[in-house]
Structures are given as structure tokens and as C-alpha cells.
Amino acid sequence: MRRHTESAPPPPPPPPERSPHVRWHPTVRSPRPTPRYYRGLPPRRRLMPRAPPRSRWRATRFVVACVATYTLCTLLRDGPPSRVASVVVVGAMGSGTVHTSRELRALGLDVTHERFDGRDGAVGYAHALLYLDPLDDKERDPLCLTNLKRAWHPQLIFLDARGECGEERDHRGAAPGGAMKRIGQCWRKACPAAARRWRGCGAKGTCPIQLAPKPVVLVRHPLRTVESLVAGFCGDGALAANGTRSVEPQILAMARIVGLEEAPLAQISCAHGFARAWAAYYGALELLIKKGAAAGVVRVEQDDGVCAIVSKAAAAAKPPQRLAAAAETCAHRGWRAWLPALRERWERIFEVGPFDDGANRRNEGRLRLSWRDLRRVDKPLAAEMLRLAEFYGYDKPRAGDRLRPD
Structure with a gap:
């Protein structure tokens, strides 16, 4: 018989213990379920608890943080952009121009390698033609004879002709004919007049853009430079003569800038040709330095060569705000140094990938x-x-010894 009490019935159990499909009553209990074994059923599978769904923000927050950091590094710059190419560094191929341009960007300067696109200047071998004018016949400039693949193209330097002819890089992947052919013909037609405007204009002060009056000369150990060039562009490193052949475009580019004769270069080996081009290139820059038309010489083996470049460029003329800020960063190395370095690192990641440290290892072993x-x-x-190595600050060795530093 049911027993009545004056006390209130017990409260229902919490939701995890109470099935929503069974009506709860305080005095009625559900029968214990018969085990599946006695009902002829297989045992119930034990399932892992399902993880809560991940939000889209949690899945993409790393990408969002990367984009926000890159945007911050792009917008927060040290001062307004400069309208003067205040830093022009000239040095032969293989002398560390790529690394130097990256280090200058890490100081907050907008400089480019080989192309004249940077708002603060550029680093490259071809910019020597802005301060050298060894040719008498200006109508037949050898730089306008052919476009040397991976070495020289008029659009690298002649900025005022880009609007007239356009750039080939804007039509990458297009067929050889059509737009590419028209652009090539336009450049061949516009190159002689552009070369007359730009040859030696930096020393004369007649450039179409405002340019640094004196360049900084970048030099590397001559043997190490020739080794790097041979390993990158030659099939072998033999110095012996090898008969008539086609000259590497990199050798021709340096030869045409300084006025070196091209015919003898076809009668020697590739390594021998690069050695001759190096001697002619830095021989022409030696005359520039002796005349006082260069801001100074910086060896790439120096511990802090990039700050030496900034110091010499700032001393050559009244520095713009961005160049002065870079000199201040070199002097103090405080909190202002981390933002340009971080921006340069992000730009390198987007350009060459996260695992490229920028070191040139093409001649290792x-x-x-x-x-x-x-x-x-x-x-x-x-x-x-x-003799040139001694002039540029390297120790002169005994017969057969290598120049130091090795």
C-alpha cells in the first residue's frame, strides 16, 4: 500500500541522469534494462567524446595575425617617403649586392637590388654607368645592342622610358609575339636616346631624377668574387684558353658599362673573362675614387659594412629624413631598429619563403x-x-699567397 507523507516529493534528478524521453515520477522507478548479452545483441561500442567544434576565428587567427603584422610594418615607417635616391651603391656582380640591399632595407631604407625602383636608392653593378662615361661615340652605345638575359635590360635604369615602352615583367607568361614583341622593339628604339641622358648624369647632376651626387663603392675579395661568378654562370672553373665561343651575358654587361673590348673575351675561358671584367670594372671605379667623385669604399667583409654605407652616404650630402633615421638607428641600435628589421624579414618571407636566410651558397665546396x-x-x-686589391684595402700577399681576409 502506498505510504503518504506530509513531506514534499524529492526533486527530479539533474538533466544528465534523467532521460528526456521518460516521464519522471518520484515513486515510480524504471526497471533496470536487460543486458544486451542476454538479449542476443553485441556489446555497445564505446565512442570517444566528440570534441567541440572549432571556430573559424581560432582556425585562421595565425593568418590574420601575420597579415596584421605585415600591414603594420608597411604603414609604420620612419618618416615620410623620400623623393631623392640618396643611397646608390655600386659593386660588381658577386660582390654581395643582394645581401647589402636586404641589410639596408632592415635599417628602414627603401632600396632595391639592380632595379631603380626604390624611393631611397638602389644597389647594383649597372648603376656604375650613372657615374662613368667612357664612350666617345654616344650614338652606338653597346648597352643598346642587345638585351642580355639575366644581366642587363634598359628598363633596369632608364626610368623615363618605362612609361613610353612599358615593362616586360608586366606580361610574364604571354606569347613571345604580340605585346612582348612590341615592347622589345620599343626598347631597342628608345635605348640610344635614354643612354645619352643617363650616361654619367650622376656626376654631372643632369639625371632625370634627383640622384645622390656620389656613389658608395662596394668591393669584395677579388678571388672570392670571381669564384662566385664562375660557380653561378660558368660551366667549369678552368682558366685556360678554350677557343672561340659565346661570351656569358654577365661578362658582356660589365664590359659594356666600363667600355671593355668584347672581341678578346671570346678567346678566353669563362673564368678568365670574369677576371678581366672585374679588373676593368674596379679599375674604372678607381679613377672615380681618385677624382673624389665617390662617397667612399666599403668592403663586404667588414663587421658592420651596411652602417658604414649609411654613414658615407649621409656624409656626402645633406641626408633626407629617412637616411638620417637610418644613421640614427646605426648609432644607437635602440627600439627603433626592430620595426624595419621585422618588415624586411616579412618581405623576404613573402618573396623567397620562410626558410631562406639570404645567404649565397652556390660556391660551397x-x-x-x-x-x-x-x-x-x-x-x-x-x-x-x-694592385687593385691593395688599393681597395686588402693586404698585399707574398708571391703565391692569397689576399686576406680569406
Whole structure:
């Protein structure tokens, strides 16, 4: 018989213990379920608890943080953009121009490598033609004969002709004919007049843009430079003569800038040709330095060569705000240094990937040249390169020894 009490019935159990499909009553209990084994059913599978769904914000917050950091680094710059190419660094191919341009960007300067696109200047071998004018016949400038693939194109320097002809990089992937053909023909037609305007304009002060009056000369150990060029652009490192052949476009580019004859270069090996081009290139810059038309010389082996470049460029003329800020960063290395360095790092990640540290390793364990090798093939050239190396601040060795630093 049901027993009545004056007390209130017990409250229902919490929701996890009470099935929503069973009506709860305080005095009625549900029968215990018969085990599945006695009902002829297989045992129930034990399932892992399902994880809560991840929000889209949590899944994409890393990408959002990367984009926000890059945008912040792009917008927060040290001062307004400069309208003067206040930093122009000239140096032969293989002398560390790529690394130097990246280090200058890490100081907050908008400089580019080889192309004249940076608001604060550029670093490259071809910019030497802005301060050198070795040619007498201006109508037949050798730079306008052909476009040397991976070495020289008029659009690298001649900015005022870009609006007239356009740029080939804007039509990448297009067929050789059509737009690419028209652009090539336009450049061949516009190159001679542009070369007359730009050849030596930096020293004369007649450039179409406001340019630094004096460049900074970047130099590297001559043997290390030739080794890097040979490893990157030659099939072998032999210095012996190898008969008539086609000259590498990188050799022709440096030769045409300084006025070196091209015919003898086809009768020697690739390594020998690069050695001659190096001697001619830095021989022309030597005359520029002796005339006082250069801001100074910086060796790439120096511990803080990039700050030496900034210091020499700032001392050559009244520095704009961005160049002055870079000099201040070099002087103090305080909190202002981290933002340009972070911006340069992000730009490098988007350009070449996150695992590229910018080091040039194309000659690791491949080629090693000595002064004996060069002297055995061309004694006058070896003597000239030794003299130039001493002029640019390297120690003169004994016969057969390498120049220091090695």
C-alpha cells in the first residue's frame, strides 16, 4: 500500500541522469534494462567524446595575425617617403649586392637590388654607368645592342622610358609575339636616346631624377668574387684558353658599362673573362675614387659594412629624413631598429619563403682559385688585380699567397 507523507516529493534528478524521453515520477522507478548479452545483441561500442567544434576565428587567427603584422610594418615607417635616391651603391656582380640591399632595407631604407625602383636608392653593378662615361661615340652605345638575359635590360635604369615602352615583367607568361614583341622593339628604339641622358648624369647632376651626387663603392675579395661568378654562370672553373665561343651575358654587361673590348673575351675561358671584367670594372671605379667623385669604399667583409654605407652616404650630402633615421638607428641600435628589421624579414618571407636566410651558397665546396692559378694564365692581369686589391684595402700577399681576409 502506498505510504503518504506530509513531506514534499524529492526533486527530479539533474538533466544528465534523467532521460528526456521518460516521464519522471518520484515513486515510480524504471526497471533496470536487460543486458544486451542476454538479449542476443553485441556489446555497445564505446565512442570517444566528440570534441567541440572549432571556430573559424581560432582556425585562421595565425593568418590574420601575420597579415596584421605585415600591414603594420608597411604603414609604420620612419618618416615620410623620400623623393631623392640618396643611397646608390655600386659593386660588381658577386660582390654581395643582394645581401647589402636586404641589410639596408632592415635599417628602414627603401632600396632595391639592380632595379631603380626604390624611393631611397638602389644597389647594383649597372648603376656604375650613372657615374662613368667612357664612350666617345654616344650614338652606338653597346648597352643598346642587345638585351642580355639575366644581366642587363634598359628598363633596369632608364626610368623615363618605362612609361613610353612599358615593362616586360608586366606580361610574364604571354606569347613571345604580340605585346612582348612590341615592347622589345620599343626598347631597342628608345635605348640610344635614354643612354645619352643617363650616361654619367650622376656626376654631372643632369639625371632625370634627383640622384645622390656620389656613389658608395662596394668591393669584395677579388678571388672570392670571381669564384662566385664562375660557380653561378660558368660551366667549369678552368682558366685556360678554350677557343672561340659565346661570351656569358654577365661578362658582356660589365664590359659594356666600363667600355671593355668584347672581341678578346671570346678567346678566353669563362673564368678568365670574369677576371678581366672585374679588373676593368674596379679599375674604372678607381679613377672615380681618385677624382673624389665617390662617397667612399666599403668592403663586404667588414663587421658592420651596411652602417658604414649609411654613414658615407649621409656624409656626402645633406641626408633626407629617412637616411638620417637610418644613421640614427646605426648609432644607437635602440627600439627603433626592430620595426624595419621585422618588415624586411616579412618581405623576404613573402618573396623567397620562410626558410631562406639570404645567404649565397652556390660556391660551397665547388671552386677555389688562387693567385698562382691566375698568374699561370695571365701575369699582367694577376698583377693588376693584386694592385687593385691593395688599393681597395686588402693586404698585399707574398708571391703565391692569397689576399686576406680569406
